[in-house]
Amino acid sequence: MQQLLLRDCWPLGPKRAADTNRRDGVDAPNMKRRRLPKASQVEKSIVLKQPNKLITVSESVPTTSTIPEMESTPSRPESRDDFRIAVFSALTLEANAVKALFDNPGDDSGRYGKAPGDFNTYTIGVLGGRNIVLVHLPRAGKSAAATAAANCRASFPNIKRALVVGICGVVSTDMEGLEIVLGDVIISDNVIEHDLGRQIPGEFVRKNTLAESLPRSSAEISSFLAKLKCDEDKQKLLRDMNMYLNLPRSKLNPLVPYPGVHNDRLFDASYPCSNQGKPRDNCGCPDSKLVPRVRLRQPPQPEVHFGLVASGDTVMKSEVDRDRIAQKEDAIAFEMESAGIWEQFPSVVVIKGACDYADSHKTKLWQPYAAATAAACLKAFLRAWTPSMPSEPGMQ
Numbered sequence: 001m002q003q004l005l006l007r008d009c010w011p012l013g014p015k016r017a018a019d020t021n022r023r024d025g026v027d028a029p030n031m032k033r034r035r036l037p038k039a040s041q042v043e044k045s046i047v048l049k050q051p052n053k054l055i056t057v058s059e060s061v062p063t064t065s066t067i068p069e070m071e072s073t074p075s076r077p078e079s080r081d082d083f084r085i086a087v088f089s090a091l092t093l094e095a096n097a098v099k100a101l102f103d104n105p106g107d108d109s110g111r112y113g114k115a116p117g118d119f120n121t122y123t124i125g126v127l128g129g130r131n132i133v134l135v136h137l138p139r140a141g142k143s144a145a146a147t148a149a150a151n152c153r154a155s156f157p158n159i160k161r162a163l164v165v166g167i168c169g170v171v172s173t174d175m176e177g178l179e180i181v182l183g184d185v186i187i188s189d190n191v192i193e194h195d196l197g198r199q200i201p202g203e204f205v206r207k208n209t210l211a212e213s214l215p216r217s218s219a220e221i222s223s224f225l226a227k228l229k230c231d232e233d234k235q236k237l238l239r240d241m242n243m244y245l246n247l248p249r250s251k252l253n254p255l256v257p258y259p260g261v262h263n264d265r266l267f268d269a270s271y272p273c274s275n276q277g278k279p280r281d282n283c284g285c286p287d288s289k290l291v292p293r294v295r296l297r298q299p300p301q302p303e304v305h306f307g308l309v310a311s312g313d314t315v316m317k318s319e320v321d322r323d324r325i326a327q328k329e330d331a332i333a334f335e336m337e338s339a340g341i342w343e344q345f346p347s348v349v350v351i352k353g354a355c356d357y358a359d360s361h362k363t364k365l366w367q368p369y370a371a372a373t374a375a376a377c378l379k380a381f382l383r384a385w386t387p388s389m390p391s392e393p394g395m396q
């Protein structure tokens, strides 16, 4: 009989006096069994250690070590002051993907309260072994993100890391020359604001506000991203990301089927959509104008690309401007929230799934899948993250 110590996530809400019988990492009166995937399962007996007694339950346990959330559970935050990580998502489908991967059920009750004047809506949960505050942005765009981020700082004054998670448009290849296909994930600790500047005759001169006036990402995050780029660490990140994406019984999996290689259509940049007004999913543009993609010869596993994100209030739907900005700034992705959040938090990581090619053929078809890959990558990212101050509430 295998002896396992099963620690489940904390029951949500501020710690109550009745919960103080927590010993050996187990909340005895609130013990719940974690959902486990069907794949590679065998029936085993699990013995739960509790003070003065053993409880034997039948549980399905995977034969592999692919359930890292069983390894650790953070202590339950006492108050808003104990949270260190905020996750920002603008679209409902982005937030839903994050919530679907929570280690615990999540809490929308608002029981931790908010600062006066804070109109944000939050979901509290555990993701990748970390307590997080999920911030639901009211709409896309820099100004909404900046306002929400300021309110978040007022309500959760000790947030140290802000993660912007969701979907983005992408260029065709990253800075290493690797093809970017839809569903891949972009990770960045650097953002430029591509649509803020001066329009002079014949030229737009970007104002380099973020780089000049705002603090750069923390040395801790930069160092961590450097580590993640190493072959072994990146492969582990990819394995974990794909595991979370494909957990057969997760709440995420049934919602996000891969849309199919035939729907991943990158047109030549010299060929803007010639059938504007028709449904973008079937605009009738000829396949002869598609760019051949090596990775799409078969359904690809989502990849992770590290590179600069261009953020702005304008929706990028122009292959010409996409490539112009990308070449000038070395950007590999376009989105609309990170610049606003960057103004409020000095330490920001962007994790975004590629849902279109930021061109005139932009559609919404890939948004759910891209949001799911980003959420899965976020969870793998948090799992891999070793905080510098492990004694911080919510970080251990």
Ligand SMILES: [Zn+2]
Pocket (backbone or CB within 6 Å): 272, 273, 274, 275, 283, 284, 285, 361
């Ligand atoms: Zn077209």
